[in-house]
Amino acid sequence: MLNILVTGANGQLGSEIQLISSYYPQYTFTFADRTILDLSNLCTMEDFFETKSFDAIINCAAYTAVDRAESDTELANTINHRFVSMLAKIAKKNHIxxxxxxxxxxxxxxxxxxYIETDPTEPQGVYGKTKCDGENAILSVASANTVIIRTSWVYSSFGNNFVKTMLRLGRERDSLGVIFDQVGTPTYARDLAQAILEILPNIQNESPEIYHYSNEGCASWYDFAKAIFELSEVECLINPITxxxxxxxxxRPHYSLLNKTKIKNDFNLTIPYWRDSLKECLITLGETK
Incomplete structure (x- = not known):
């Protein structure tokens, strides 16, 4: 039985892992939120791991307020880079x-x-730069049995996200303007959670590997919003804007489609289509049948 630490336990992905954890009796979980593991206080990290033993860490913790990061640079860097660097060193030291x-x-x-995993990185803002620095910190530590999973446009039945914002605004207003010239793939956090727990026992690499995971298909934010309203039967006019x-x-990236061939081939994964997963999320939220 693997003993797993999940950081960022109350975020969208961490919450989804908690929800489905009972379906994986081969694992025991420790779910750490900021009250248990304060990511902004790096001095406490060593103490935390000195008293506990883990086989694996799933790091869902991140500073994800993309716009606020532009002014809150120090905290974004602490959580997305410095914390990750220390976590990678602790994982290597303890063979986690x-x-x-x-x-x-x-x-x-x-x-x-x-995008494939080997495409050159070139982040355009503080959030992207600090996440890229976190990746590079992991790669520099070069620990075995380590993977980086890049994802995009994450939403969930938990927390604040685009789906919930659209549902709220769609019921408050007669019309909305939604961007149509940014293209990517919505990713249901529950699908990503299941994928992580499925691949976890099969991670056996000598140095860190990077993978891409999102749902299948592509959409603009406009397409995403149209699908949300269609499936939930919200009557609100959506106007495409630039x-x-x-x-x-x-x-924001204008194009952020991720190629998932590597993760599908290496772990024999089947990835759901984004509209099918959106419907599942809306069913969970009680917004459709």
Whole structure:
């Protein structure tokens, strides 16, 4: 039986892992939120691991407020980079497997085909840079049985996300403007949680490996919003707008499709189509049948 630590336990992905954990009796879980493991206080990390023993760590913890990161640079760097660096060193020292969650924001968003794992990184903002620095810290430690999983456009039945925001605004307003010139793939956090728990016992690499995971298919934010309203029968007119009509402090990738061939081949994974997973999430939220 593997003893697993899940950091960021109350975030979208951590919450989904908690929800499905009972379906994996081969694992015992320790779910750590900020009250148990304060990511902003690196001095406490060694103490935490000195009194506990783990076979694997799933690092779901991250500073994900993309726009706020532009001004809150120090905290974003502490959580997304410095904490990750220390976690990788602790994992190597104690022979602990590590699964670290990263993001499509490590790329510049100007590609013409789905990104593969070896494409050059070029983050365009603080969030992407700190996540990229976290990846590089893991790669520099070069610990065995370590994987980095990049994902995109994550939503869940837990926490705040695009799906819940659209449902709320769609019922408050007659019309909405939603960006159509940013293309990617929505990712249901429960699908990602299941994939991580499925591949965990099969991680046997001598040095860190990078994988991409999102749901199948592609969409713009406009397409995503249209599907949310269609499946939940919300009557709200959606108007397509361009990125420059909705300025934000942080630059968003215009293109962030991820190629999942590597993770599917290495672990024999079947990945659901994004609209099918969206419907499952809306059923969980009680928004459709």
């Amino acid at each position: 497997s590590l699964v670290h969650i990263s993001t499509d924001y490590v790329f510049n968003g100007q590609n013409y085909r789905p 990125t420059d009509q909705y300025p934000t402090p942080a630059t």
